[in-house]
Amino acid sequence: MDEMTRSVRTAAVRVDGLSRRYGATRALDEVDLTLERGITGLLGPNGAGKTTLLSILATVSEPDAGRVLVFGLDPREAAERVEIRRRLGYLPQELGYHRHFTVAGFLDYVAILKEITGRRRRAEEVARVLAAIGLERRARTRIRALSGGMRQRLGIAQALLGQPDLLILDEPTAGLDPEQRLRFRELLSDLPGDPVIVLSTHQADDIAAICPQVVVLLQGRLHFAGTPSDLAATAAGRVWAADQRETRAHLSWRGGDSRWRHIGDHPPAGAELVTPTVEDGYLLLSHASGAR
Amino acid sequence: MTNSSPGAAGPVAGADGHPGEDLLASYAAGTAGTVTVWSVEAHLTGCARCRSALSAHVDAERLAHNRSVLLVRAAIGDGSRVRRVLRRCGLPDHVLGLLAATPSLRRSWLLSVMGVLAVVAGEAAAVRYGWITAGSPGIIHGYPGQNLAPFLLVGPLLVLAGVAAAFLPMFDPACRLAAAAPFSGFALLLARSVSALTAALVPVAAAAFLLPGPGWLPVALLLPSLALSAFALAAATVLPPRAAAVTAGALWAVPVLLLAATHVPLVIVQWHAQSACAAVLIASAVVLFLRRDRFELGWMR
Numbered sequence: 001m002d003e004m005t006r007s008v009r010t011a012a013v014r015v016d017g018l019s020r021r022y023g024a025t026r027a028l029d030e031v032d033l034t035l036e037r038g039i040t041g042l043l044g045p046n047g048a049g050k051t052t053l054l055s056i057l058a059t060v061s062e063p064d065a066g067r068v069l070v071f072g073l074d075p076r077e078a079a080e081r082v083e084i085r086r087r088l089g090y091l092p093q094e095l096g097y098h099r100h101f102t103v104a105g106f107l108d109y110v111a112i113l114k115e116i117t118g119r120r121r122r123a124e125e126v127a128r129v130l131a132a133i134g135l136e137r138r139a140r141t142r143i144r145a146l147s148g149g150m151r152q153r154l155g156i157a158q159a160l161l162g163q164p165d166l167l168i169l170d171e172p173t174a175g176l177d178p179e180q181r182l183r184f185r186e187l188l189s190d191l192p193g194d195p196v197i198v199l200s201t202h203q204a205d206d207i208a209a210i211c212p213q214v215v216v217l218l219q220g221r222l223h224f225a226g227t228p229s230d231l232a233a234t235a236a237g238r239v240w241a242a243d244q245r246e247t248r249a250h251l252s253w254r255g256g257d258s259r260w261r262h263i264g265d266h267p268p269a270g271a272e273l274v275t276p277t278v279e280d281g282y283l284l285l286s287h288a289s290g291a292r
Numbered sequence: 293m294t295n296s297s298p299g300a301a302g303p304v305a306g307a308d309g310h311p312g313e314d315l316l317a318s319y320a321a322g323t324a325g326t327v328t329v330w331s332v333e334a335h336l337t338g339c340a341r342c343r344s345a346l347s348a349h350v351d352a353e354r355l356a357h358n359r360s361v362l363l364v365r366a367a368i369g370d371g372s373r374v375r376r377v378l379r380r381c382g383l384p385d386h387v388l389g390l391l392a393a394t395p396s397l398r399r400s401w402l403l404s405v406m407g408v409l410a411v412v413a414g415e416a417a418a419v420r421y422g423w424i425t426a427g428s429p430g431i432i433h434g435y436p437g438q439n440l441a442p443f444l445l446v447g448p449l450l451v452l453a454g455v456a457a458a459f460l461p462m463f464d465p466a467c468r469l470a471a472a473a474p475f476s477g478f479a480l481l482l483a484r485s486v487s488a489l490t491a492a493l494v495p496v497a498a499a500a501f502l503l504p505g506p507g508w509l510p511v512a513l514l515l516p517s518l519a520l521s522a523f524a525l526a527a528a529t530v531l532p533p534r535a536a537a538v539t540a541g542a543l544w545a546v547p548v549l550l551l552a553a554t555h556v557p558l559v560i561v562q563w564h565a566q567s568a569c570a571a572v573l574i575a576s577a578v579v580l581f582l583r584r585d586r587f588e589l590g591w592m593r
Contacts, residue, residue, distance in 0.1 A: 055468075058472045059471075059472060060468055060471045060472050078585060078588060081588070082474050082588075083474075085472060085473055085474040086474040088472060090468075090469070090472040092468040092469070092472075095466065095468065095469070096464075096465025096466055096467075096468075097465055097466060098392075098393050098465060098466060099465075100398075101392070101393075102367055102368075103367070104364050104367035104368045105367070105368055105369075105392070106466075108368045108389060109389060109390070109392060109393055109466075110466075110469055110473070112386045112389045112390055112475065113390070113469060113470055113473035113474075113475045113480075114473055114474060114475070115473075115474050115475055117384070117385075117386040119365070119385055120361075122368075122386075123361045123364045123365045123368065124357075124361050126364045126368070127357070127360040127361045127363070127364040130360075130364065131360060136360060136363070139363060139364055139367035140366075140367040158469065
């Protein structure tokens with residue numbers, strides 16, 4: 001068995017030729033992708049198709065064309081779709097809440113939807129995820145009284161109910177303060193059972209910090225799949241630091257040390273090459289594709 | 293030792309009348325038998341020394357876990373009085389938990405329904421007893437059921453609105469979670485719709501009973517309300533949910549208004565119309581059953 005065949009058979013999630021349109025807009029255009037166990041970060045600007053891809057993986061939306069296999073299960077088959085949902089934790093990008101629910105009541109409701117029917121078992125699960133996300137003291141608080149950051153943590157908590165094997169998180173760190181983001185990274189790193197985790201984010205530093213795999217979607221197409229260091233390496237030799245601005249650079253900005261950082265092929269006089277970051281690689285890719 | 297009552301431990305007492313360390317350890321670990329647990333607890337209530345000795349056997353982690361679970365159970369609570377009664381009647385607790393997210397079962401919704409019914413019923417009573425006149429001067433007055441036309445229009449529509457609110461995604465802010473969950477979408481739809489239908493039918497039937505009009509009116513509204521609700525659910529397997537609800541509403545409103553305009557509003561609940569409603573109900577139920585998989589796909593498409 002060659003390496004490619006082995007990787008296809010062992011891939012936790014496999015996506016082949018996935019396409020989806022909304023009217024005249026092509027949200028996904030023949031995306032091929034394999035995801036392994038561990039954390040995969042999904043990068044892309046607004047409108048790149050990240051949310052569409054994640055909602056298809058979460059069995060909430062159907063593709064127009066192409067095929068998805070999750071743990072070898074095909075979501076087009078009713079019984080297999082239910083089996084995928086049994087192993088799924090999903091945080092949609094814009095999760096709505098029943099605002100009259102308490103925090104514990106909402107999690108109890110989601111636990112029922114996840115087929116955790118015993119009262120004692122539900123309470124144990126709710127207590128577990130509340131402790132994991134640091135909201136134990138808010139169990140009785142009505143959702144309408146929570147801050148935006150707390151609601152986001154509640155959204156993450158509901159996705160963790162039932163210890164899912166596939167965790168799909170659409171912009172989970174939006175609205176979290178720096179300390180909460182660090183706690184979130186810690187939480188994902190400590191999850192038992194080595195689940196498949198797919199998270200979309202605009203924070204390249206989140207990707208660099210916790211994701212062994214990164215995928216870049218631009219205008220509905222897959223432009224990169226690999227490790228964060230590989231993504232950073234795509235910008236090698238094209239990131240510069242200088243005392244002056246270079247107008248021909250793709251992007252340039254003044255850093256905290258008052259020096260200009262340039263991304264592009266036209267270094268200003270006296271510029272020094274610097275080690276590129278994941279963000280540099282992503283910005284160059286999106287510029288090259290015309291997405292920005 | 294103070295406040296001890298050695299004899300209280302009964303069969304579990306050791307030579308000094310207190311439970312031994314092994315017994316306290318098995319009690320703390322939850323491995324003691326039921327009768328032993330009762331005896332130890334009877335002793336512990338009166339013996340401070342043994343309560344203190346027990347604390348040495350308690351696993352702090354397990355205690356903290358139990359405490360957090362108990363706090364969560366207290367935070368979730370037992371639900372409303374109605375939920376407790378239904379649970380005693382044998383309905384599964386988890387099904388009742390799902391209904392908590394049904395807007396048309398909330399008190400504010402039901403109060404609104406009763407408010408609308410009070411206005412329409414009040415108007416019907418006022419016309420019937422001649423306190424106000426219906427319509428414009430010059431139109432024919434005194435035909436049968438002239439005071440009931442608004443109520444005949446609104447009653448089944450209120451039931452339909454309750455059912456629609458139970459299944460329209462726009463009324464369920466967490467509908468994406470339900471769509472991605474393994475719990476059957478069709479079962480969820482039925483549980484919510486049937487409960488919303490029942491909750492709305494009660495005040496509508498009560499208002500029909502109180503209205504000055506034919507005594508059979510409360511029963512006569514039952515079939516149209518069921519048929520409209522079933523039609524909306526069946527149509528939602530073909531049309532977008534909101535369009536399905538609006539179509540069902542129009543299916544009722546248009547004939548009622550036409551019949552009211554021709555001064556025969558009661559025809560809408562009489563024999564021929566009842567037969568038509570029965571046919572719609574059966575056909576809708578068949579379509580709903582055959583196309584039930586549509587509710588398992590996720591409601592976004």
